[in-house]
Amino acid sequence: xKSDEIRKMSPEERKKTLNKFKEDLWNLRxxxxxxxxxxxxxxxxNVKRDIARVLTIMRxxxxxGG
Numbered sequence: 001x002k003s004d005e006i007r008k009m010s011p012e013e014r015k016k017t018l019n020k021f022k023e024d025l026w027n028l029r030x031x032x033x034x035x036x037x038x039x040x041x042x043x044x045x046n047v048k049r050d051i052a053r054v055l056t057i058m059r060x061x062x063x064x065g066g
Contacts, residue, residue, distance in 0.1 A: 001050050006057050018054045021047055 006014065025047045032038050 001053065003053050003057060006054055011058075011061070014054055014058055018051065018058075021051045021054065025051065 001017075006017070009017065025044065028038065028044050028047060032044070038044070
């Protein structure tokens with residue numbers, strides 16, 4: 001997900017997206033542990049980067065507001 005897409009979201013949508021990414025990360029990690037392999041090994045890295053993007057933009061918005 002690109003940062004422009006995240007910036008266009010409302011704060012509630014960002015929180016929902018963040019929770020979805022965290023759930024995806026959890027699922028990928030459990031899949032890696034249980035099966036020992038992933039279909040796409042870089043998926044964990046990509047989800048972690050998406051989480052970081054959302055958190056960064058949320059923090060920027062928080063700093064601007066107060």
